[in-house]
Amino acid sequence: MKRKLQSLTFWKIVAGIIIASGLYATYIRFTQGLGASTHLSDQFPWGLWIGFDILCGVGLAAGGFTLAAIVHIFNIKRFEPILRPTILTAFLGYVLVIVALLFDLGRPLQIWHAIIMWNPHSVMFEVAWCVMLYTTVLALEFSPVVLEKFNLTRPLKIIKRMTAPLIILGVLLSTLHQSSLGSLYLIVPEKLYALWYTPYLPVFFYVSAISVGCAMVIMESFLSSKAFKKGLEMNLLTEIGRIIVVMLAVLLTMKLMDLSNREAFPLLLLPRWETYMYWLEIGVGIIAPLVLLSIPKVRQNSTGLFAGALLVIIGFVVNRLNISITGMEAWAKVSYFPSWMEIAITLMIVTTGFVVFSLAARYLPVFKHGADPKAARPHGFEEELLYLSQSRHVEVV
């Protein structure tokens, strides 16, 4: 118990430091501009905020549309118990992406211009619209939880009747913008390093988003099962593990075919920084989890499944950072490393996400289908943080 408490205060302090430094960085960002707060430059105009907060943020929230499609369109209802928390994380994820965008945009107060000033030739325009619409769709998909809480039966009925079209709309919007984040880079054929630049960028972005979305579903289930002391739907998660195997296999095959079509295989052996980073991304994020999760014993074992999902997520993040940062450095002839303020603000945003999720999970019927509704109620905010701290230990092991 004593150790528990120590660990708790430790993580409280860490969270406190993150929020405090994040707020200070926020102040500098909005009073002195991007130059004073970031390491961005004319040579390197997109950094950590685009690479991690936006590209990874949107991708990691892909569990929402994947699982919604599985449950409502493919009608595999046994996955329903984990749908609500997944939708909630997706919704929070998108809101945080928009928050991060406000930090990154040079003129954040004009963000609404995208609504009235159209340029349909711009990928960025399309992404902006999809993100806007999809965030609304996610809010509607999650709304039954809030409506249930306050016993508003009439709107609840209306929303329930809209479920199918809403889910279909969500899947379409996700398909569009998940892939379009890759299309953003189609315009820089001579800048992005050849290991990553391919006309198939949008397809790769889409397929990898689905696999990482599934990995996030597994991850979230683990985290919440610990935080809220509820059982783990191991059989469901094992099946999701299978989906990941398929998606990773598809992704790997496509990547190999693409490299061979572009005759880019020799690049894999060049002694360059990009080569190592590419191998890291493929090895950790695709090959390792593909092998691991193909083994039934690993897939059915909670630690094995967790490790597999974690690898997919790490590999995904490395991939997005490679495309947005590693792959652009050689051309720009500068090396970019984010400033401490860019990092602090990113960490603050992530921390906020965790906190809001646990609050929402505590006060709203998110785990409605949990085995025991009482058990689904967390034992307090402290426990949640504690649990988060423990999960970190697991990761280290």
Added chain:
Amino acid sequence: MKSQRALLIDTTLCIGCNACQDACKAQNHLPVGEEKKLTATAYTALEEHDGVFVRRMCQHCVTPTCASVCPVGAFTKTPEGPVLYDESKCIGCRYCIQACPFQVPKYEWSNNYPRIQKCRFCAERLAQGLPTACAEACPTGATTFGDRDDLIREAHKRIAAEPGKYIDKIYGVQEVGGTSILYLSSVPFEQLGFTTKLENMVMPMYTWNALSKIPSVVSVGGVFLYGIWWITNRRTEVQRLERSLENLDKKNTNHNDN
């Protein structure tokens, strides 16, 4: 139709006097002082490559990448030739900086309400029928102003007249589908820091190829997903119906038993 305005920059005539930059800075009210590369306060700059001076500036592409990538359409290609930036629209996403194949747009990083800065092709002067400030200031004729078609003809003439002096290429005729700034040189362009891979690469087509598929993805995808939903849910309906029929049967038998 009148052809677009353009500049012909003959690097063999440039003596590196910096008059173009000075005139440009005066015209655009930019802080004075020589700058060696494009910045937010220098719309044009002279680069020296082995004794050859090369003027850098916005190329005012015929199909501009910046205009295609900007989500709010802050860039427009005017019929006269200039590619113009409207700061009142800009949201500051910096996609234009990222995408420009010539690394032209520069950002006011130290400004808390930053603008993109780049050459405006003296649009106001053009409207009055005047040449650009830089062309007017150039003492040697290294920068000449005119109609694009005329200037291309003039460039060909110069190459034909002195084939030993020039390499047989006008940079800007084919690059990214054509630019309004044309260059002549005595040495291969890659030696002057030009990107030579851009021939016929109309950049906006790269993204448009993907964007133009959206209607198909939405319509086919929508029908497909709805179809799957219809099939899978039909199965549930049938099951539900069967179950209720069974229940009914049971009730009936019970009833008969009584």
